[in-house]
Amino acid sequence: MENENNNSSRRNFLRxxxxxxxxxxxxxxxxxxxxxxxxxxxxxxxxxxxDGKLVExxxxxxxxxxxxxxxxxxxIRQGVKGxxxxxxxxxxxxxxxxxxxxxxxxxxxxxxxxxxxxVKKMQNxxxxxxxxxxxxxxxxxxxxxxxxxxxxxxFKREDGIVAMDYDxxxxxxxxxxxxxxxxxxxxxxxxxxxxxxEEHGNDTSDPNHCRTPYAQEGTVxxxxxxxxxxxxxxxxxxxxxxxxxxxxxGDELEDVVTNGEDTFRLKKLLQDRGAYRQFEELxxxxxxxxxxxxxxxxxxxxxxxxxxxKD
Amino acid sequence: MSIDKAESVKYETxxxxxxxxxxxxxxxxxxxxxxxxKIWIGFLTAVFLAGVFAYYLQETRxxxxxxxxxxxxxxxxYISNFLFLVALSLSSVFMxxxxxxxxxxxxxxxxxxxxxxxxxxxxxxxxCIMISMGxxxxxxxxxxxxxxxxxxxxxxxxxxxxxxxxxxxxFIALIPSLSTCKNHxxxxxxxxxxMYDILSFGWEGxxxxxxxxxxTVLILTVLIIPLGIALRTVSAWLFSTTLRPEWDSTNFxxxxxxxxxxxxxxxxxxxxxxxRKIYNLENYLTEMHFDKLGQAMVLMGFIYAYFNINEYLxxxxxxxxxxxxxxxDLFVGEEALFYWSVVFFGIAVPSILPLFRKMRKPLPLSIxxxxxxxxxxxxxxxxxxxxxxxxxxxxxxxxxxxKHYTPSLIELxxxxxxxxxxxxxxxxxxxxxxxxxxxxxxxGKLEGKEEIINYK
Numbered sequence: 113m114e115n116e117n118n119n120s121s122r123r124n125f126l127r128x129x130x131x132x133x134x135x136x137x138x139x140x141x142x143x144x145x146x147x148x149x150x151x152x153x154x155x156x157x158x159x160x161x162x163d164g165k166l167v168e169x170x171x172x173x174x175x176x177x178x179x180x181x182x183x184x185x186x187x188i189r190q191g192v193k194g195x196x197x198x199x200x201x202x203x204x205x206x207x208x209x210x211x212x213x214x215x216x217x218x219x220x221x222x223x224x225x226x227x228x229x230x231v232k233k234m235q236n237x238x239x240x241x242x243x244x245x246x247x248x249x250x251x252x253x254x255x256x257x258x259x260x261x262x263x264x265x266x267f268k269r270e271d272g273i274v275a276m277d278y279d280x281x282x283x284x285x286x287x288x289x290x291x292x293x294x295x296x297x298x299x300x301x302x303x304x305x306x307x308x309x310e311e312h313g314n315d316t317s318d319p320n321h322c323r324t325p326y327a328q329e330g331t332v333x334x335x336x337x338x339x340x341x342x343x344x345x346x347x348x349x350x351x352x353x354x355x356x357x358x359x360x361x362g363d364e365l366e367d368v369v370t371n372g373e374d375t376f377r378l379k380k381l382l383q384d385r386g387a388y389r390q391f392e393e394l395x396x397x398x399x400x401x402x403x404x405x406x407x408x409x410x411x412x413x414x415x416x417x418x419x420x421x422k423d
Numbered sequence: 424m425s426i427d428k429a430e431s432v433k434y435e436t437x438x439x440x441x442x443x444x445x446x447x448x449x450x451x452x453x454x455x456x457x458x459x460x461k462i463w464i465g466f467l468t469a470v471f472l473a474g475v476f477a478y479y480l481q482e483t484r485x486x487x488x489x490x491x492x493x494x495x496x497x498x499x500x501y502i503s504n505f506l507f508l509v510a511l512s513l514s515s516v517f518m519x520x521x522x523x524x525x526x527x528x529x530x531x532x533x534x535x536x537x538x539x540x541x542x543x544x545x546x547x548x549x550x551c552i553m554i555s556m557g558x559x560x561x562x563x564x565x566x567x568x569x570x571x572x573x574x575x576x577x578x579x580x581x582x583x584x585x586x587x588x589x590x591x592x593x594f595i596a597l598i599p600s601l602s603t604c605k606n607h608x609x610x611x612x613x614x615x616x617x618m619y620d621i622l623s624f625g626w627e628g629x630x631x632x633x634x635x636x637x638x639t640v641l642i643l644t645v646l647i648i649p650l651g652i653a654l655r656t657v658s659a660w661l662f663s664t665t666l667r668p669e670w671d672s673t674n675f676x677x678x679x680x681x682x683x684x685x686x687x688x689x690x691x692x693x694x695x696x697x698x699r700k701i702y703n704l705e706n707y708l709t710e711m712h713f714d715k716l717g718q719a720m721v722l723m724g725f726i727y728a729y730f731n732i733n734e735y736l737x738x739x740x741x742x743x744x745x746x747x748x749x750x751x752d753l754f755v756g757e758e759a760l761f762y763w764s765v766v767f768f769g770i771a772v773p774s775i776l777p778l779f780r781k782m783r784k785p786l787p788l789s790i791x792x793x794x795x796x797x798x799x800x801x802x803x804x805x806x807x808x809x810x811x812x813x814x815x816x817x818x819x820x821x822x823x824x825x826k827h828y829t830p831s832l833i834e835l836x837x838x839x840x841x842x843x844x845x846x847x848x849x850x851x852x853x854x855x856x857x858x859x860x861x862x863x864x865x866x867g868k869l870e871g872k873e874e875i876i877n878y879k
Binding site: 225226230232233234247256259260261262263264265280281282283284285286288289290292293294296297298299300301302303305306328329330331332390391394396418419420421422423 | 485486487488490492493494495497498555556557558561562564565567568569570572573574575576579661662664665666667811814815816817818819820821822823824825
């Protein structure tokens with residue numbers, strides 16, 4: 113009796129499986145058929161044909177690039193194909209003028225004392241001289257922060273950028289605990305900041321304006337290499353604002369970095385100038401290199417003024 | 424009624440009369456709720472509701488205004504309190520399952536107390552995770568976008584699994600007691616009797632049911648031990664999977680487990696003391712239990728001390744640049760008084776004082792246990808908060824409040840509410856269900872282990 117039951121239920125199961133298989137195949141075929149004629153979006157884009165004519169076609173006929181205005185969330189996650197953003201900071205040129213900090217705050221619409229880019233006074237030992245050390249998210253190639261994120265709200269893009277999805281972040285702050293460089297900052301919902309975001313969130317008047325928004329309340333924010341500017345081939349706000357050209361931004365695949373004034377061949381610069389990465393031993397593989405503070409442009413002047421005294 | 428029949432048939436040595444006395448003793452707390460109990464429950468409810476209100480304020484006014492958290496110290500007292508509650512929730516492992524498996528017969532009247540403490544504290548620990556989230560409204564993202572690579576997901580899985588295990592461990596062993604309640608308690612509201620009836624799932628106490636029940640309890644007992652260890656270890660991994668030198672320790676999981684073992688002993692001492700006094704259970708929770716718990720405390724104290732030496736003194740011997748700031752801060756710096764008090768009350772006192780027989784008497788041991796528990800709470804505070812104060816790159820040019828975290832009143836109210844919630848759940852449980860497992864104690868007595876009930 114029991115055996116019979118088992119048999120019949122097995123038969124039923126198989127029958128169900130076969131039906132399911134057919135249904136799946138059907139949908140696949142249907143999808144393949146519809147794929148041949150993509151849906152018209154109604155949005156026209158101008159393209160240059162092989163024989164040099166400028167024609168207007170529906171945007172659905174053009175392959176999507178992250179450079180396009182409306183890219184999908186997958187594309188944001190993938191990043192720009194054929195790019196690998198990289199940064200070199202010449203410590204000999206930093207005079208702690210804080211222009212990068214202010215430029216970043218304006219470009220991303222957030223206010224002090226939050227800083228995506230910080231300038232720290234470092235001194236390795238007593239006999240050595242102190243130097244200014246700009247630090248930010250290093251967009252590590254082995255990022256400890258993305259590893260621990262429970263919801264994939266922070267992720268590594270193909271173009272090297274470690275990006276944030278502010279709509280997804282749950283605010284557990286594990287990435288902040290995991291980052292050995294303290295590069296991340298949390299939006300605790302400071303009333304002044306919220307008001308500022310509301311008033312200036314859509315303010316694009318700043319020439320360095322970065323379209324990536326400031327983190328929503330209760331989520332984690334950090335330097336994003338001014339993602340949309342980098343994508344368009346523009347330099348991030350901190351690079352533009354640095355009066356001494358200490359920050360060089362560029363593309364590893366192109367083997368070039370620039371501060372907007374001088375352009376260098378990346379590999380040659382790193383090799384010739386004894387470049388290093390901060391805490392190499394942690395294995396995080398940062399995408400930000402430092403050139404040691406030798407042959408300085410300025411003597412070191414200590415800053416007595418504390419800037420971020422007000423909470 | 425039916426239990427008695429089955430029991431008396433099965434065990435001839437156990438007289439109906441003796442069993443009735445025991446039942447009366449153990450069921451009495453359910454029959455009447457005194458004025459003291461009402462005040463106590465009212466007080467705990469008030470504290471809990473204050474916490475709910477504080478949480479409402481926190482979520483509506485923003486965490487910048489309502490909490491002391493800032494960048495650098497982003498994990499505050501919610502997380503350290505979570506770790507403490509997880510430690511409490513291991514009571515079921517250390518004070519019930521392990522003793523049961525290793526045939527320490529004195530576990531019998533303790534097991535349900537341990538199980539209910541576990542269930543209550545793991546419930547509150549789960550709530551603590553949500554409270555500490557920046558965006559509690561996005562809790563569902565954990566299920567939609569969850570990445571199994573993240574220790575947070577491990578934590579959620581293990582907390583949820585352990586919660587279910589706690590419910591099962593507590594409930595399965597409760598079924599015969601529910602039947603006892605149904606049959607012997609009459610002066611209760613109808614719904615309450617109905618509840619016993621429904622929850623006892625038609626328990627008749629026949630031989631086959633007993634066989635299934637005991638087998639299930641045994642399986643759950645075996646299962647809950649690795650599960651509890653996993654729970655504790657994963658919550659330690661939330662810290663040791665980061666690159667911060669203060670937390671980056673291979674010792675961390677075992678260190679947390681050993682600390683929890685000590686905390687559960689202390690919790691048990693206090694719980695036993697309270698139930699014994701308030702419910703007049705001196706015949707069941709005897710001085711022998713304090714004696715044994717005192718000995719357990721010494722053992723756990725020494726194990727915990729061993730892990731502490733590994734955790735603090737070995738890095739201190741090397742005093743590498745990575746650990747220097749943090750360790751010096753604890754040993755001789757800002758946190759020194761705090762740290763050494765915690766070491767003294769949380770490790771030295773429980774390891775040494777209960778070595779003396781006089782200290783293993785109910786009152787002195789309970790005072791020691793209270794000190795251990797308070798020190799245990801602060802120990803987690805010391806692990807979480809100063810651990811964030813010395814990142815690898817120095818903290819410079821930030822407001823004073825960013826450097827020194829002080830929990831706000833709202834945070835403290837919420838923490839108090841989670842503790843009150845745990846106590847409330849335990850209290851309410853003990854007012855509806857026998858806090859000592861009637862059948863387990865009876866079974867122990869039947870097997871000729873008289874000392875459990877009448878020790879000296």
